[in-house]
Amino acid sequence: MGLFKSWKKQEVQEKAAFSPVSGELVPLETVSDAVFAEKSLGDGVAVIPTDGSLYAPADGTIVALFPTGHALGIKTRDGVELLIHIGIDTVALNGKGFTVHVKPDDTVKKGQLLVNFNIEVLKGAGYDTVTMMLVSNGEQFGEVHKAPPGTVTAGEKILWL
Template sequence: MLKKLFGKKEEAPKTVNAVAPLTGNVKSLEEVPDPVFSQKMMGDGIAIDPTIGKVVSPVDGEIMQLFPTKHAVGIKAKNGAEILIHIGLETVSMNGEGFEAHISEGSKVSIGDPLITYDLELVKEKAKSTITPIIITNGDDMGDLVKKDVTSVTAGQEEVLEISSK
């Protein structure tokens, strides 16, 4: 009876297409100079070597986690996929210097919404690498992960991943 009153609950999509969260060159995770990412210990995905210090939402969803140092953000897509965007390598040691968040935990986001801006030159100077892994951290709970065949991407434009739920 309540369903009739309040309408049908919106059904979660089975497949979500994630767009590039950064502008730059797409790399395989195996090319990331950090074994945690290159050996897929946290999950599968791709990496982007950025040319601009701006991260946008790759999917419609909700911010699950914003690290206090603003170097990484976790997003839950509408199909349940949990996406971690980790800006650069060993950037946690920068303690947030040069990073600015435009969202907070619990924020609802749409594709292309600005998440974090950062000083790319400062990251080049202070971190091990600017390469940014984009990881599906709950891949075991998801279905197929298709990596699109793209090399150069613009934030919020090209699709880079197709993530299906089981």
């Protein structure tokens, strides 16, 4: 009897990431920066934000954080490495318009506020605010599945492996 208990069907756990911002989900291929559009840094999604709050897309650890606040990396508890990049070429703002609420090695929970960014400051300086979330170690997991384009709310499932 004990032998058969160990044969229980193993469930494959889906690895999901949730929208870090509220806005309009668009195909990654449509963003104006070729590095992202051509998936050079990994496959993923893009959201044109409607407000300037960026939240943790999953439980994990901050593994990279640009001092300017425009980009960060999270390694989820499932081992998925997510790169989140706010805007196109916004590194040139040198942190202007960004307020960072985390530091490297912080443990974060899904939905935790990570960064505030002032959309008007970014747009006023001529920058595209589209925010990309990429799976930078996708080769370990296979195909990246994405929600269809449309309006999304921060915390809504938009990507899964």
